[in-house]
Amino acid sequence: MASSFKEVLNSGKFVITSEVAPPKGTNLEKTLRHIELLKDKVDAINVTDHQSSVMRFPSIGGCLAIKEKGGEPILQMTCRDRNRLALQAELLFASSRGINNVLCLTGDAVPVGDHKEAKGVFDLDSLQLLKTVRLMESGQDLGGNDLDGAVEFCAGATVTPEANPIEPQLIKFEKKVEAGAEFFQTQGIYDLDNFAKFMEYARQFPVKILAGIILLSSARMAKFMTANVPGIFVPQSMIDELATVPKEEMLNKGIEIAGRMIAALKKDSICDGVHIMAIGKEEVVPDILAAAGL
Numbered sequence: 001m002a003s004s005f006k007e008v009l010n011s012g013k014f015v016i017t018s019e020v021a022p023p024k025g026t027n028l029e030k031t032l033r034h035i036e037l038l039k040d041k042v043d044a045i046n047v048t049d050h051q052s053s054v055m056r057f058p059s060i061g062g063c064l065a066i067k068e069k070g071g072e073p074i075l076q077m078t079c080r081d082r083n084r085l086a087l088q089a090e091l092l093f094a095s096s097r098g099i100n101n102v103l104c105l106t107g108d109a110v111p112v113g114d115h116k117e118a119k120g121v122f123d124l125d126s127l128q129l130l131k132t133v134r135l136m137e138s139g140q141d142l143g144g145n146d147l148d149g150a151v152e153f154c155a156g157a158t159v160t161p162e163a164n165p166i167e168p169q170l171i172k173f174e175k176k177v178e179a180g181a182e183f184f185q186t187q188g189i190y191d192l193d194n195f196a197k198f199m200e201y202a203r204q205f206p207v208k209i210l211a212g213i214i215l216l217s218s219a220r221m222a223k224f225m226t227a228n229v230p231g232i233f234v235p236q237s238m239i240d241e242l243a244t245v246p247k248e249e250m251l252n253k254g255i256e257i258a259g260r261m262i263a264a265l266k267k268d269s270i271c272d273g274v275h276i277m278a279i280g281k282e283e284v285v286p287d288i289l290a291a292a293g294l
Contacts (some may be wrong), residue, residue: 015273022057039071053113079106188214259291
């Protein structure tokens with residue numbers, strides 16, 4: 001693993017990131033096992049931040065665990081749960097502990113999670129959080145006060161290349177680039193031809209694009225995501241491919257599909273790397289990389 005994620009992004013190599021989901025509780029055994037498994041196989045590891053508005057162990061805690069294990073963490077920060085004071089304080093804490101990568105997110109809506117009575121904050125959005133990171137790097141906070149010690153981050157954001165219509169996503173993408181995003185991890189993509197068209201547009205900008213690869217563990221999962229997750233479209237041919245194998249072989253078929261997509265993205269130099277999302281099956285990420293020939 002290179003000394004920093006920023007160095008890897010600028011090295012010209014095909015970048016590989018993945019992510020771990022913290023536990024709902026203090027039992028970190030599974031998360032630590034996944035960190036140990038991934039830390040030397042990927043260039044950086046995201047720690048999700050109350051993904052899908054489900055309360056879990058915090059991203060900052062998971063990032064500290066990755067540092068302790070010798071890995072390179074990417075802190076996820078959603079604006080849903082914190083106001084600008086808390087966001088800035090967490091950035092200060094992360095920077096002071098050597099966590100130098102941050103993915104700025106607005107956050108999923110509260111009603112989709114497990115605390116439907118919670119109050120969404122949304123004092124800032126992801127674009128404003130990116131601007132906040134850059135302001136704090138200059139030595140000031142959002143109140144116009146000088147910082148006694150500035151932060152330094154490799155800051156990223158997300159984009160959804162398969163959104164329909166795509167135009168609002170492109171507008172947000174350009175604004176995030178202007179706000180200082182250095183890399184993008186995309187929502188899951190399955191139509192490589194469509195993604196290549198997005199990349200023709202994205203190549204105008206001085207940012208690195210990591211294609212989101214979500215592991216499909218069953219045909220049912222593929223159908224569900226297409227029907228219910230905005231910005232995700234699994235082609236029918238891929239659903240049919242999953243459905244051709246027995247239920248107990250679907251995960252292996254999903255690994256094969258993910259590996260095939262990653263290999264194609266790398267071979268044709270379509271993007272700068274991939275972000276692999278195994279969604280609770282992080283132990284098979286090495287198998288996906290092997291299937292991709294990496």
